[in-house]
Structure formats: C-alpha cells, structure tokens
Amino acid sequence: MFLSRIVIYPIKSLDGVGVRSARITSAGILEHDRVYAIMDAEGRVVNGKRTDRVHQIRCEYSEDFAEVRVWTADNPRPATFAFADPDPLEAWLGRVFEFPVHLTASHDSGFPDDMAASGPTLTSEASLAEVAGWFPELASAGMRARFRANLELGGCEAFAEDRLFGQDPEPKAFRIGAVRMLGHNPCQRCVVPTRDPASGERAAMFQKRFAEKREKSLPLWAARERFNHYYRFALNTSVPASEAAKVLTIGAPIEID
DSSP, X not given: OXXXXXXXXXXXXXXXXXXXXXXXXXXXSBTTTTOEEEEETTSOBOOTTTOGGGGGEEEEEOTTSSEEEEEESSSOSOEEEETTSOHHHHHHHHHXXXXXXXXXXXXXXXXXXXXXXXXXXXXXXXXXXXXXXXOTTSXXXXXXXXXXXXXXXXXXXXXXXXXXSOSSSSOEEEEETTEEEEXXXXXXXXXXXXXXXXXXXXXXXXXXXXXXXXXXXXXXXXXXXXXXXXXXXXXXXXXXXXXXXXXXXTTOBEEEO
C-alpha cells in the first residue's frame, strides 16, 4: 500500500484541493485542512449536516492559501477574497446562506468533527471504486466528494483501510512514510454523503443501501465488532505530537507497526 492522494479542505464543509504533500501541525492535523469554519451569529458551525446550501458553493484557493475564489451556479462570476480581510467573504457567504455568518480561524488545530480522532481521514481508491459500483445511477466521480477523505491509499484491495484499526478501541499504530499515525475506528457517516456534492440533491435510500452493501462486503479479516452499524466508511485517525512538522508525501509506503 502507498499514499496515492492528499486532499485538504481549507474551509470546513466547502470544496477541497489536491496537494502533493502536506505538513503535520503541532495539533496533529494536515496544514491548512479545515482551519476555517463558517459560524452563525450564535457561534454554531454552518456545515453540510445543517444545510444543503453548502453544496451550492464552489471554491478554489491561491497557491499560498491566502485567498479563496468563490462562486455558485446562480452567480457563476467568481469573486476573490483574502482571508486576512474576512468581512467581504463573510458578506458574500451570508447572501448565499440568507443569514449572517462569520469566519473563524484555527490554523494549528482546525475544526475536526471528532476531537478524539482529529487527524486526517483515510480511505482507498479501491474502496471508493467499490462503493461507486453500489450506486451505478450516481456519478462515480462524485463519490470522492461525497465522503471527503483527506488521504487515499493505492496498491491495495477495497477496504484495506479497515486493517488500520484493531478489534478493541485501543488505537492501532501505522506509518505513512516517516509519519506515525494511529487508526481509531471506521468513520460514522452523516447526511452529507447522501447528497450530490454539486447540487445537494438527495439520493433515495442511499444510507440503507450503503449499510446493506457494506455489511455484505466486509472482509473476513475485518474487526466486525467495531461496527455497531454499517453506515461507516473511511478511517478516523490521530497523529501523535511527536510527528509535528513531518511531511506526508504522495507515493509514501504504508507500514503497520
């Protein structure tokens, strides 16, 4: 197995960008990943679990991640904003969501969904291809955008990432190149993968069909006791503090400790 893809999502819930390498921060996240969160006036995160309006927004980032260019299908003319001056971007986002929002930054620790396993999420190319085959009516190219994993493995069979957590809750150690990581558990999914990542249109019976297929496809060697239900996909990880400043690079081999 080797690392075949790295995707970071600078603004939580919005589009990601592929990179060739990513540095580990002192808090154990990928540098620039989910370091901005859109908040409402009460300080609640505005994300895909809360509103499908996030799917209307497309964005691209400058090479140094100092600026973002955004647009929607209704307003396809891109607008470019600097993160150093967030007010104009907040006003633009507020018009899309139809309520006031502000952008909050946390460059070292980011805004992970799982605070206990706050590292990059991980799946494999083969797993995404397998799941795409369960939904032939959906665009297979969109499966990656539905599940939004940070890291993908190549050179392995479907669900090989399930080898990277153990039969008990104790995290399992593995390495990607020089970076030591801990595999915690198969990620419990939310409503976001059920929606088309470009339009927000809900796929009928997505969660039910996924869970049925996932159970039937679970490898014999997998830790079945770690699945209290089968709407789980990709691996939740954490990265020890000792790995800060190390770099993940595409092509790095995966080794299980």
